[in-house]
Amino acid sequence: xxxxxxxxxxxxxxxxxxxxxxxxxxxxxxxxxxxxxxxxxxxxxxxxxxxxxxxxxxxxxxxxxxxxxxxxxxxxxxxxxxx
Numbered sequence: 272x273x274x275x276x277x278x279x280x281x282x283x284x285x286x287x288x289x290x291x292x293x294x295x296x297x298x299x300x301x302x303x304x305x306x307x308x309x310x311x312x313x314x315x316x317x318x319x320x321x322x323x324x325x326x327x328x329x330x331x332x333x334x335x336x337x338x339x340x341x342x343x344x345x346x347x348x349x350x351x352x353x354x
Contacts, residue, residue, distance in 0.1 A: 278324050285314060292322060297336055301343035310351075315344050 285307055295303060308314040319341040327334040 278321075280325065281317075281321065283314065283318055285318065292337075293333070297339035298343055300336070300340040301347060304340065304344055305347060310348060312345065312348050315348075316341055319344070 291303055292300065304315045304318065308318070319337045323334045323337040323341075326337070
């Protein structure tokens with residue numbers, strides 16, 4: 272892969288997770304992300320996508336949990352917009 276095509280890590284201005292990405296369940300992580308990112312779907316998806324991209328090869332089960340949390344957060348936020 273060309274150097275320009277490689278993803279680069281970006282730090283967020285959101286609160287530090289302090290291990291929550293690993294210890295929380297998919298549902299709990301989605302809810303925590305919504306709370307700490309104040310419902311900003313762009314920040315939530317960006318954080319979870321970054322975790323997925325940087326872990327998909329070395330830790331596939333963790334990466335799968337990030338996809339689950341991303342989908343769950345989208346579902347929760349889409350449901351709250353309709354109400």
